[in-house]
Amino acid sequence: MEIHPGSKPFASYMAKLVGFFKVIAAVSVVVVGVSACGQEKNDMNQPAALAGTPIVLKNNPASAESVVLGMGCFWGAERRMSELPGVLDVESGYANGDIAGNYEAVLAHERALHAGRAQGRNHAEVVKVTFDPARVSLTQVLARFWESHDPTQGDRQGNDIGSNYRSAIYTQSEAQRQTALKTREIYQQALSAAGKGKITTEIAPLTTYYAAEDYHQDYLKKNPNGYCGLGGTGVKYPAEGGASASLTAGTGAVLAKPLDGKALSFNRQLVVFEAADCAYCKQFKKEVLDHWRSEVPVVLTMSANPPTGWVLEKALFATPTIVLFEKGKEVSRYTGYNGEQKRFWHWLGFQLLTPEQRKIAFEQGTEYPGTGSHLDEKRAGTFVDPITGAPLFRSDTKFNSGTGWPSFFNPLPGAITLHEDNAHGMKRVEVRSASSGIHLGHVFDDGPPPTHKRYCINGNVLKFVPDTAQ
Template identity: 70%
Template sequence: MTQKAQDLSQYPSLVLGMGCFWGAEKRMGELSGVLDVQSGYANGDGAASYTHILAYEKALQSGQTQGKNHAEVVKVIFDPAQVSVTQVLMHFWENHNPTQGDRQGNDVGSNYRSAIYYQTPEQEAAAKETRRLYQQALTEAGYLRITTEIAPLTTYTPAEEYHQDYLQKNPNGYCGLGGTGVTFPREASTAKPASLQHKVEILQGAQLNQEIQLVMFSAPECGYCDAFKRDIAQHWQAEVDLAITEVSQVPTGWQLGQALFATPTLVLFKQGVEVSRYTGYQGDAQRFWQWLGFQLLTPEQQKIAFESGTERPFTGSHLDEKRAGTFVDPITGAPLFRSETKYESGSGWPSFFNPVEGALTLHPDDTHGMQRIEVRSASSGIHLGHVFNDGPPPTYKRYCINGEVLKFIAD
């Protein structure tokens, strides 16, 4: 909410059904000019509560009752001086799939129907005209008929408090909301809202890395998305390719394991099929890197990196590596040691007398009845090895590192 509730009575509202209202509330709230979005229930029979609606839908599906269930909706309050009814509806059409009937993604039932419940003749006209224009775009893209219910608003009840701003309170919360990726014809509006001026395109699967590819599904005006880009994406050095899109549609020809429900969501694809995802970034970069590490590292590497394991001496990688280059974190790609600081210590592990500045963090380690200093990667937090005071000049340090958790990049 951007204004106090008592200040909003002078502004118009539009009641929209887009499936699960958690994601709908977040998506519509991202539009410039929208002042408030409230989750609620509309245009059905009987009590308007979450438990009653679920029970009523079950009874409808089993033939035990008749009537019409309430739809999960969002009440969108907007400032006409900043955004028009048409522009609100453009955002509505693009941010869900209006061709699915009584469902949205994995959520099935008449309570998840697509709907526009208007309150004025202007809203009714805009709803029907934008439906006509978007149907043309959908037909050209190969989609079926729009099933959205367009009707006057007859009943509306705000949802329970725990449903309001749900994805802000629960960034990992589920909601299977995703659009078709079909852009609304922009010539339908002479004044485009700022948040719709960016170019919206579906990623082309053929142009991505078929072997392994990470895709970040982002959104405009998404604080957690901006934080991920600032903390991680803009410094990206990892071996796996990263693509970022603001379209909630899978790359063409590729396959998601389940619907997208929140942003940012990081999905790892192998051979065009989702194998894992990370949702709900809240500033914990090392938690993200650990997730990615479990997807990229071998079981032996994982044991060293995440369980402080140790490879047997003279068995690890890079022991005899003498080329000019840089040893980097195997997950983040961040530089750890330059080859000119590597030396033969005779210990059986790759040894270095000086790390790249800021690359490591040091931690006391009293395991196994010894007092040692553990070395971790500053970027990912993984365990690398230990540092001792018996190295050569000028530092007299010996960074004794497990070769299996190093990656070498030749100059």
């Protein structure tokens, strides 16, 4: 199992710092798939439900049913299923394993399995969902299940790898099993028609179920900025008339119409894949997109599919995911956003800049004097960051310093940041772009009035935008 930023284990480690919260409701329909969504031990030593023993919840109608489903991390699964009209309650848990039912035991057992030090089946991370058959059918519940994750990935969902993330439907009756098998057959036909792979979802009776730790319950309600899984294939579950059987309320990116590839920039285009109610998506829009000046065109979509006629290298698994397409094909992606603007711009810069530019921008390199761009640029205009497009210097503050580098006596307000630089046995003040954080050059106290400053800048990491077409 991988543990790194963007993965569920990493997200759940961070979740431990948030604190622990008390659960306010139990659940009936279990969506299975053990993730690293937390690290507190479960005090329960006995299974909460066994095969053939219906899960009974208080304050629910006598007709209520429950089903257990595995679709990766239970944080996103819990929210997806709870949005479906007619679902009464959802609870995160662990199911159908041979070990103790708590997060630490599940994570440790998965590591031991991969190292060949253990035998026995691990639990899947699950949500147990209760629904009212008078308002929503099991077929509709399962349609939402199929649409909300990628059931073709085996023991994984996106970057969350391990048998604890397997796709599964754990049933409590023969009628449920038959419905699960029928919906799998129908959805496989839809996937095959869309060029997708074979479904790997396990369909079996529920044998063991443990409720997850309290802080996992309603996790995304208590932590709006928590890990936000996407995971869908973008293929709708077929129904008569062509409508999705999972109803329309609360649907996210998996049901949205793909962008029209012909309407986008074929040579180079950024596409931001979002999801409904994704806090990180809103944060990315506020902190990055609302101030977008980069020359690279960018567009938003709620679909998990690429623009029509274009190609993604692999399925999406989290939002926001920012994909750079060139000539209709994915060349790079940035998955997840947590306020790290400089990290995002660093990623984009590596795609846009030449090797010589990257050496200056990211390794504090210096071009040879007299070799950089814009040394003799005298037109009226603005020198901007080559990645973000943010203004840095006006041309009327540029002067000939005789050093071989473009020099300025004043930056635009808020355009740069200054940093102490003691490299190479010298004491200097480094100049960086405030928007992207890239290295620009250094500032010295031997410039002309009125500032008497000389901002000595590498011309190769500047882009010039004339005031008018020259």
